[in-house]
Each structure stands twice: as C-alpha cells, then as structure tokens.
Amino acid sequence: MSNQVQTKFWKRRSRSTYWLTTLSIGLVLYFLGLFAGLVLFGQDLISRAKSQMVMKVFVHDGLSETLQTELESYLASQPYTQTLTYVSKEAAAEEMLKYTGEDVREMLGGLNPLFASYQLQLHPDYIQSDSLSLIKNELNKQLSVAEISYQGEMLDELSQNMETVAWITVGLAIIMGIVAVFLIYATIRLSIYARRLAIRSMELMGATSAFIRRPFLGRGALQGLIGGLLATGLLILTVSGLSQQLAEIDLKWDALPLNISIGLLGGIVLFGLLLGLTGSYWAVNKYLNRNLDELM
Numbered sequence: 001m002s003n004q005v006q007t008k009f010w011k012r013r014s015r016s017t018y019w020l021t022t023l024s025i026g027l028v029l030y031f032l033g034l035f036a037g038l039v040l041f042g043q044d045l046i047s048r049a050k051s052q053m054v055m056k057v058f059v060h061d062g063l064s065e066t067l068q069t070e071l072e073s074y075l076a077s078q079p080y081t082q083t084l085t086y087v088s089k090e091a092a093a094e095e096m097l098k099y100t101g102e103d104v105r106e107m108l109g110g111l112n113p114l115f116a117s118y119q120l121q122l123h124p125d126y127i128q129s130d131s132l133s134l135i136k137n138e139l140n141k142q143l144s145v146a147e148i149s150y151q152g153e154m155l156d157e158l159s160q161n162m163e164t165v166a167w168i169t170v171g172l173a174i175i176m177g178i179v180a181v182f183l184i185y186a187t188i189r190l191s192i193y194a195r196r197l198a199i200r201s202m203e204l205m206g207a208t209s210a211f212i213r214r215p216f217l218g219r220g221a222l223q224g225l226i227g228g229l230l231a232t233g234l235l236i237l238t239v240s241g242l243s244q245q246l247a248e249i250d251l252k253w254d255a256l257p258l259n260i261s262i263g264l265l266g267g268i269v270l271f272g273l274l275l276g277l278t279g280s281y282w283a284v285n286k287y288l289n290r291n292l293d294e295l296m
Contacts, residue, residue, distance in 0.1 A: 021223055021279075022223045022226050022227050022230070023227070023230070024183055024227075025223060025224055025226075025227025025228070025230075025231075025272055025275055025276065026226070026227040026228070026229075026230030026231045026234070026272075027231075028176065028177075028183070028227075028231075028275075029227055029228055029230075029231035029268050029271060029272050029275075030230075030231040030234045030235060031176060032173055032176060032177060032231075032268070032271070033231055033232070033235045033264065033265075033268045034235070034238070035169045035170075035172060035173040035176075036173065036264060036267075036268075037235070037239075037264060038165070038169050039165075039166045039169050039170065040264060042165060042166055043166070047124070050124045050127045051124060052121075053121070053122060053127055053150065053151065054119045054120065054121055054122075054150070055119070055120040055122055055132075055135070055136075055148065055149070055150040056117045056118075056119055056120075056148070056149040056150065057075065057117055057118040057119075057120060057139055057145055057148060058115035058116070058117045058145070058146045058147040058148070058149070059071065059115060059116050059117065059118070059144050059145060059146055060115075060144060060145075060146045061089075061115065061116075063116075063144055067143075067144050068144070070144075071118070071142060071144045071145070072084070072086070072118065074142070075118055075120060079123070079126075080120075080122050080123055080126040080131070080135055081120050081121075081122070081123075082120075082121045082122060082123050083120075083121040084118060084119070084120055084121075085118070085119040085121075086116070086117075086118055086119075087116060087117050087118070087119060088116050089112050089114050089115065089116045090112070092114040092115070092116065092117065093112050093114055096114065115146055115147070122135075132150060136148045136150070181275065181278070181279070185278075185279045185282050185283060189279075189282075189283035189286060192216060192280075192283045192284055192286075192287065193287075196287040199212055199284070199287050199288065200287075203288070209288055212284065212288065213280075213281065213284050213285075213288075216280045216283070216284045217277055217280050217281060217284075219280065220276035220277050220279055220280025220281075221273055221276050221277050221280075222276070223276045223280075224272040224273040224274065224275050224276025224277065225269065225272060225273050225276070227272045227275070227276070228268050228269035228270070228271065228272025228273060229269060229272075231268050231269075231272065232265045232268055232269060235265065235268070236265075
C-alpha cells in the first residue's frame with residue numbers, strides 16, 4: 001500500500017513538474033521574443049526612415065530654363081539619386097497651406113517667399129553622416145542652388161540610440177537565455193528524478209543509453225514545442241493589444257514585415273524545441289550509468 005501511495009505521489013509530482021517546465025519554457029521564450037522583436041523593430045524602423053529620407057535642394061528665384069534643365073540633369077545623373085521630384089513655388093505654398101492651415105501668400109499680399117526645390121530620395125548606401133556632408137558640399141558649389149535641407153542629424157541620432165538599445169537588449173537576452181537553460185535543465189531533471197530507478201532497471205536489462213534517452217528526448221521536445229507555441233501566442237496577443245492601445249490615441253503602429261514576423265515566431269518555436277531537447281539530454285545523462293547507491 002505504501003508503495004502504491006508513493007507511486008501515485010511521484011506520478012502527480014511528475015505531471016505537475018512537466019507542466020511547470022513547459023510553462024517556464026513558454027515564459028522564457030516570450031521574454032526572449034520581446035527582446036528580439038524590439039531589436040528587429042528598431043532595425044526595421046531605421047531602414048524605413050532611410051528609405052523615406054529626402055534631401056531638398058532649393059533653387060534661386062528667377063532661374064532660367066536652361067540653368068534649371070542643367071541642374072536637373074546633373075542631379076538625375078548622380079549615383080546617390082534614387083528618385084528626383086521637382087516642387088514649384090506654388091506647390092510649396094500649397095503644401096505649407098495643407099500642413100499649417102495658413103496661406104503665406106495671403107499673409108504677404110500675394111507674395112510667395114518660398115523657393116522652388118528638387119527633392120532627392122537618396123540611395124540607402126549614401127545615407128551616412130559623412131556621405132551626406134560630402135553631397136551637401138558638392139551641391140552647394142552649384143550656382144543655381146540656394147540652400148540644402150535634410151534630416152541627417154536626426155537620423156544619425158536615432159541610429160545611435162537604437163544601436164545602444166540593441167546592445168543592451170542583446171545583453172539582457174543572453175543573460176536571460178543562460179538563466180533559462182539552467183532553470184529548464186533543473187526542472188526537467190526534477191521530472192526525470194522520479195524515474196531514475198526505472199532507468200537503472202532498463203540498464204540492467206541491457207538497454208542502450210540511446211534507447212533510454214529516446215522517450216525522454218521526445219518528452220522534452222514536446223515540452224519545448226508547447227512552450228514555443230505558448231510564447232508565440234502570448235507575443236501575438238501582446239502586439240495585438242499594443243496596436244489597439246496605440247490606435248485609441250491616434251498613433252500609427254507599423255508592424256514588422258510578414259517575413260520577419262514569421263521568422264521571429266518560427267525561431268522561437270525552434271529554440272523552444274532545442275531547449276527541451278538539450279535540457280532533457282543533460283538531465284537524463286545525470287542518471288545514466290549510476291549504481292543504486294548513487295541514485296538513492
């Protein structure tokens with residue numbers, strides 16, 4: 001009777017430990033996914049900002065058609081120019097009216113003080129502080145150019161801040177990953193502890209180490225898979241809730257591209273599978289080739 005009670009106790013403990021391990025894997029992967037998502041989102045944000053960056057080349061008033069054509073041909077032929085758009089004085093005033101609600105022409109009695117400009121969308125390879133400075137200096141040598149405007153300093157500051165955040169996040173993720181491996185190893189080892197005598201009996205019957213490991217590795221892989229799916233579900237709920245909260249305060253949420261999102265979520269599931277397999281392998285090895293005194 002005592003043996004039956006003890007057996008039931010260890011079975012209940014084994015089941016509770018199993019789900020505790022699965023939950024631990026899921027929570028660890030969830031936070032690792034948040035860290036990884038933050039880094040990827042920052043990189044994607046910088047990439048989008050670079051792709052949308054525009055350098056404005058303002059031209060002098062009264063520029064002759066010949067000089068304007070020469071300047072336009074020069075700008076279009078440069079390797080850093082991806083697209084080139086001409087904005088006339090009137091178009092600039094209309095754009096200002098659209099964003100500010102004030103017509104500068106009415107305020108100045110019909111006079112339009114704004115310059116016509118060429119808007120250059122630059123190739124991402126040239127969107128670096130040193131390259132932008134060289135481009136600006138080169139364009140300022142053109143007699144038709146009145147002024148150059150771009151947001152390079154803001155972009156550099158954003159890049160530096162995101163790089164700092166990325167390094168901090170990677171450091172925290174590494175620390176959490178190491179802690180997670182040992183935590184999961186300990187919980188899986190506790191679940192296998194209840195079957196240590198069964199492992200010894202299988203060895204005495206001639207079972208190989210690979211044969212003994214096989215069910216434990218399958219169990220660990222299943223734990224890791226369930227934990228990974230749990231983490232992805234929590235991440236999807238988190239992103240969905242965050243996007244709804246931002247929408248309520250009229251902030252636009254630019255989610256990661258689909259391929260990056262799928263890669264991140266798939267990587268979390270695969271990493272969970274790897275954690276389960278690795279933890280089970282180490283844990284079961286602890287009880288292999290041990291005598292009875294060492295197991296008791």
